Amino acid sequence: MNAEIIAVGSELLLGQITNSNARFLSSHLAELGINVYYHTVVGDNADRLKDAIEIAESRADLIIFTGGLGPTKDDLTKETIAKHLGTTLAMDEEALVSIVAFFERAGRFMTENNKKQALVLKGSEVLVNHHGMAPGMLYKTDSHHYILLPGPPKEMEPMFQFEAKPKLAKLLNKEDVILSHVLRFYGIGEAELEDRLQDILDNQTNPTIAPLASDGEVTLRITAKTNTEQEAWTLIDGAKAQILERVGQYLYGYDDDSLASKAVEMLKEQGKTISAAESLTAGLFQSELASVPGASAVLAGGVITYNEEMKKAHLGVSEDLLTEYGVVSEQTALAMADGAREKFNTDISVSLTGAAGPDAHGDQPAGTVWIGIATAEDTTAYRLQLSGMRNTNRLRAVKLALSYTIRTLTEGNARKI
Secondary structure (H helix, E strand, O other): EEEEEEEEEEEHHOOOOHHHHHHHHHHHHHHHOEEEEEEEEEEHHHHHHHHHHHHHHHOOEEEEEEEEOOOOOOOOOHHHHHHHHHOOOEEEEHHHHHHHHHHHHHOOOOOHHHHHHHEEEOOEEEOOOOOOOEEEEEEOOOOOOOEEOOHHHHHHHHHHHHHHHHHHHHHHOOOEEEEEEEEEEOOOHHHHHHHHHHHHHHOOOOOOOEEEOOEEEEEEEEEEEEHHHHHHHHOOOOHHHHHHHHHHHHHHEEOOOOOHHHHHHHHHOOOOOOEEEEEOOOOHHOOOOOOHOOHHOOOEEEOOOOHHHHHHHHHOOOOOHHHHOOOOOOHHHHHHHHHHHHHHOOOOEEEEEEEOOOOOOEOOOOOEEEEEEOOOOOOEEEEEOOEEEEEEEEHHHHHHHHHHHHHHHHHHHHHHH
């Protein structure tokens, strides 16, 4: 089965929001063995949407729509599809009851146009919306299947995963096991990773190996199709062993791991606490750690010392040091890390100072960043020279600080063992 994903919404074309739905759907469709060859984005215009549907029908068996199921006049996805397919819309009473109950719970007045959200394609299988109001739909013809999903990711993702995906699996009569395992790497670029694994990638059959680069990270998704889960894991483990033999030093986690979650996990396992002193990142490092559930067990606290006075007042960085070496320097990063570790009495502390850009900081060019890592054993600083835009540099600095934290915890644990 070949699929095309059509995202509906002028806000996508205007750049007001990112089409994250297509990425999510493509990854889940790949797990089902469904090929996605096209992503289409179309505005809130019935004629252009009709054209997009006709084009999609010429090259796909399954067409998935996201967006345009709401109560306003520009929400026209199901109306346009109904007209194109020669069917009508019917009121789904269960959906209407759910919508009415939503407004009652919220203590809000329900306007008449909200009933529009309960309209579905006549003859479709209704997909229940457990996280919003507008239901989804699965509609079948002799030649195509159409799935209509809401636009907000918090509604779309669980609806597809728990309502639509099982129906697709049944539709495909999937008796085989399709299992995927993701390897996550940091500190190596996508091009270099592929170069080191080129012969493995060229000769892949089952399992298949798909590389993906994202925000400075590289992932490899290994997918096996077999009769049993045990056989699938045997195939995956074999491919994984080959991969890690060549690039295992860059591996930091698997599947849903992130650099932050891995750092928190390792801190918990080792019974250690962490603090931070941030300048150019202004709290982003601590925010990443705090995004992980249970981070409070290891994250003691931190300070944002954006100017020299705050570095002196809250971290004990001396004026002489700042005068001699400057804010963006190895010495300042070391002093900040030591100051934070002492202030919060933690096992490890991380500092970030630098010139995010677009301007240089004194004689330090834009993109120069120093990361300090302080432990009971020693304090180390790492120099980075980043080349992105200002906020890209700040985010990359955070990820690199997390990777150095993981490295420090790994090396420290190895010494302990």
